[in-house]
Amino acid sequence: MHELSLCEALIDQVEEEVQRCVQGGSVVGVDVVVGPLSGVHPESLRFAFELLVPGTILERARMNLIQSRPTCHCRRCRARVEVDGLPVACPECGDADIEIVGGGEILLQSIEIEDPS
Secondary structure, three states, X not given: OHHHHHHHHHHHHHHHHHHHHOOOOOEEEEEEEEOOOOOOOHHHHHHHXXXXXXXXXXXXXXXXXXXXXXXXXXXXXXXXXXXOOOOOOOOOOOOOOEEEEOOOOEEEEEEEEOOOO
């Protein structure tokens, strides 16, 4: 389950960002973007998060998973269209000279900090 090591890296990243940017307060939420082509199973990532956060600055945090969608970029007609699955041709013009952009990411989008006052 590589979601465990990904979650460890996510926790490390949050801890580093909070240490670098914040003067107190605790983490109450994180938004994480997961693409369908990333190979990450969202529920396994959520399970790993719940397993690993006790004893960290994320102990009281909730993780909001945001699913991104891949985009098909056609080199012929220059269309950029969000797609489900993996198309073999441009949804706009039907040409096969396409590139799938995005959808493979796992990205820490935001960290929500509780105001200490």
